[in-house]
Amino acid sequence: MWNSLLTASDAAELTPAQNGFAPLSERNFVRICDVIRQACGIHITAKKKTLVEGRMRRRMRALDIPDPNTYCRLLLESDPLQQELAHFIDAVTTNKTDFFREPKHFDYLRDVFFPQVLARGQRSLKMWSAASSTGAEAYTLAMVADDFFAAQGGFDFTILATDICSEVRAKGVAARYPFNMMEPIPEEFRRRYIMIAKDPSRQEFRIVPKLRAKVQFQRVNLIADSYPFERDYDIIFLRNVLIYFDRATQKAVLRQLSAHLKPGGHFFLGHSETLAGSSLPFEQVASTIFVRR
C-alpha cells in the first residue's frame, strides 16, 4: 500500500545504494520489520525495503550515522528506553491527510447524522479521530459540527484526535497548515474558520481559536491492550490506517476501538477499508459508514 502513497520526496529516497549509502542487510531489514510490527502494528513487506531504507536515512542524517547497519544496532540493541524507536516510528509512518478528505462522510454527518442528534434532543456530541495525523480530519469535523450546531444555543461538542506519531500531533496542536492544504475547504468555511498568516512569506494558515479549543490531541497506539477513554463516543473516524496492519491486527483494533462507541454511534472507515471478516455488532448505513447496534 505504501507505494500508492509515495510522494515525490519519498521517490527521491528510493535508491540508497546509488546515492553512495551502504545497503541495509537482509537480516537487519527483517529484524526492523519485526520491531515495527510489534511496536505499532505496521506490516512491512519485502517490497518496501528500499522505502524503509529511505525513511531510515532521515534518522541517520539527524544522528550523523552513515551506515544503516550501524543505525540498526542502535535501534535494535542500544535503545533500552526506546527513544530512538519512537523517532523511527515517526519516520516510517505515512501521515498523508487532507481537509475534507473523502467528503461524503462529512455530507453524511450534515445531512443524516447531525439532524438525528437534534431530533432525539441530544445536547452534546463526542467525536474521535483515531489516527488523526496532523489534525486535518479532526478540524474538518470541528468545522462541520460548528457550522451545523452553532445556531443551536447551548449545544456542545468535543473532538479527541489521537495518533502514535509525535511529530504530527505537534503539528495538530499548532494547527498551522501550508496554503496548498486550503483548497478543499469551502470558501464560506475559510472565511469563518481559518486565519491567514500576516507575514505572506510564511504561506500558511491557522485554524481559529474557537475550533482549536474543541480538539484535544493525545498519543494513542491503536495496538495497545486498552485505550484510556470512556466508552461513550458518538462518532469514531478510523480512516486510512487499517491498510497498514495485517488482518489479525485489523480485527483486534476494530474490536477494541468499536467498543468505545455507544449504541447508535457511528464508525467511519477509509474508502478502501472494510469491516469484512469481523463479527462486530454493526449495521452498514452507507459506503464505509457503520452504526453500532
Ligand SMILES: C[S@@+](CC[C@H](N)C(=O)[O-])C[C@H]1O[C@@H](n2cnc3c(N)ncnc32)[C@H](O)[C@@H]1O
Ligand atoms: C495516512 S494517515 C491517516 C490520517 C487520517 N485518518 C486521514 O484519513 O486523512 C495514517 C496515520 O496513522 C497513524 N498510525 C499508524 N500506526 C498507528 C498506530 N499503531 N497507532 C496510532 N496511530 C497509528 C500514522 O502515524 C498516521 O498519522
